[in-house]
Amino acid sequence: MSNARTIAAILAAFGAWLSVGAEARAEKPPITIGLAVANLQADFFRQIKASVERAGQEANVRVITVDARGDSAAQISQVRDLIAQKIDALIYIPAGATAAAVPVNLARAAGIPTVAVDRNAEGAPADTFIASDSVAGAHALGRWVVEQTGGTAEIGIILGQIGTTPQLERDKGFGAAIAGHPGLRVVASQASLEWHQDEGFAIAQDMLQRRPTITVLFGQADALALGAAQAVKVVKPDHRVLVVGFDGDVTGLKAVENGALDATMTQPTQEMGRMALRSALDLIARKPVQALQLQATTLTTKANVYAFIDNHP
Numbered sequence: 001m002s003n004a005r006t007i008a009a010i011l012a013a014f015g016a017w018l019s020v021g022a023e024a025r026a027e028k029p030p031i032t033i034g035l036a037v038a039n040l041q042a043d044f045f046r047q048i049k050a051s052v053e054r055a056g057q058e059a060n061v062r063v064i065t066v067d068a069r070g071d072s073a074a075q076i077s078q079v080r081d082l083i084a085q086k087i088d089a090l091i092y093i094p095a096g097a098t099a100a101a102v103p104v105n106l107a108r109a110a111g112i113p114t115v116a117v118d119r120n121a122e123g124a125p126a127d128t129f130i131a132s133d134s135v136a137g138a139h140a141l142g143r144w145v146v147e148q149t150g151g152t153a154e155i156g157i158i159l160g161q162i163g164t165t166p167q168l169e170r171d172k173g174f175g176a177a178i179a180g181h182p183g184l185r186v187v188a189s190q191a192s193l194e195w196h197q198d199e200g201f202a203i204a205q206d207m208l209q210r211r212p213t214i215t216v217l218f219g220q221a222d223a224l225a226l227g228a229a230q231a232v233k234v235v236k237p238d239h240r241v242l243v244v245g246f247d248g249d250v251t252g253l254k255a256v257e258n259g260a261l262d263a264t265m266t267q268p269t270q271e272m273g274r275m276a277l278r279s280a281l282d283l284i285a286r287k288p289v290q291a292l293q294l295q296a297t298t299l300t301t302k303a304n305v306y307a308f309i310d311n312h313p
Contacts, residue, residue: 031089032062033280034082036103038095038119039070042195042223043249044269045093047312048117051273052091059281068095070194079103083110089280092126094119097163113283115276119165128279130272130293134169134246135176137265137297138220141244142177144263144299145184145216148242152183153215156207158200158228159191160220167191170220170246187211192224200227201234208235216242222252222264229260248300248308256305265297268313 035052037045049065056063064082068075075095082090083106090107092114094100101124107114108124116126145153155178160167178184188207192199200219208214208231217232219225225245232241245252248266255261272295282289300308 030060030062031281031284032064032085032087033089033091033277034079034085034087035063035065035091036075036079036082036093037065037067038075038093039194040067041069042221043251044118044221044247044267047249047269048093048273048276051270052277055274055277059277061277061281063277070095072096072099076102076106079106083107083112087112088284089113089115091115091117091276091280092121093117094121094164096161097122100124113280115279115283117272117276122163125291127283128289128291128293130275130279131165131295132265132267132272132297133294134166134297135173137267138170138173138246139177140173140297140299141218141246141263141265142174144301145218145242145244146178146181148262149184149216151181153242154185154187154211154213155216155218156188156204156211156214156228157186157190158203158207158217158219158224159189160195160224161193162191166246167220174218187214195221195223197223197227197230200224201230202227204228204231205235208232208237208241212237214241215239216244219243219245221245222247222249222255222261225261225264226251226255229255246297248297248312250309250312253300253305253309253312256300256302257309259302263299263301266300266308266313267297268295270312271295 066078072095100121104121104124114126116129120129190203217228222245229243245264252264
């Protein structure tokens with residue numbers, strides 16, 4: 001074979017190798033992240049979903065979202081299905097405290113890093129946990145209630161889903177804030193099952209009828225507080241009832257604006273979604289990620305609500 005033919009053969013072989021390599025690169029699947037959400041009926045979780053998916057598009061990452069609709073058993077099945085789809089990381093918002101550890105353990109067994117948002121699984125924490133500092137936020141809200149009431153009030157508390165991270169921490173923070181004020185008494189407390197507005201309405205209505213001297217209602221989520229505000233309108237007590245919430249949901253912020261709610265604690269929901277996506281990518285790349293990433297909340301009243309309505313953090 002002449003030198004010319006040899007060189008031509010080498011170039012042809014090299015071209016074929018490049019072609020195969022390009023095809024392999026083209027066929028390489030994008031990073032895929034599973035997003036298992038507790039319940040997309042809640043505005044807070046819808047905001048997290050939108051933020052994660054938007055950040056995924058910007059990073060050229062595929063995000064597969066599943067909604068447990070508040071059902072722990074359904075969520076376990078959904079996470080199993082996500083693992084079967086070969087996800088590279090799991091962003092996880094537990095659907096309640098019951099069996100919350102199972103999806104984390106399933107992902108861990110499959111070698112899949114996990115990012116928990118808003119709620120962490122007791123006994124099986126995710127690789128990183130992103131949430132608002134609910135203890136500090138509820139404490140700030142409690143201090144504001146002390147100021148608004150002059151340290152004298154009868155309080156009804158509508159708890160979130162028992163055993164979940166935000167329920168426990170908001171209870172702790174608010175309780176600590178009012179503990180040193182004997183004139184503030186919690187005279188009624190009842191848990192919701194799913195943090196829903198209709199539950200807030202039913203629970204608050206019952207509280208106001210049983211304890212007509214209640215002057216403060218604290219819903220541990222804006223949806224619960226909105227239901228409580230509805231109940232105040234229906235029951236029509238002969239005195240003003242201060243109604244406060246937590247989350248800074250769009251509907252909650254608008255309720256603060258129009259006076260239906262007196263205050264809420266606004267969470268940096270959009271940033272939490274972006275942070276979840278970034279943390280998942282860092283875990284996939286085996287970069288160090290802090291185990292706990294707590295975010296500050298902001299006391300939101302009519303005086304500062306407009307900024308959050310125009311540009312939610």
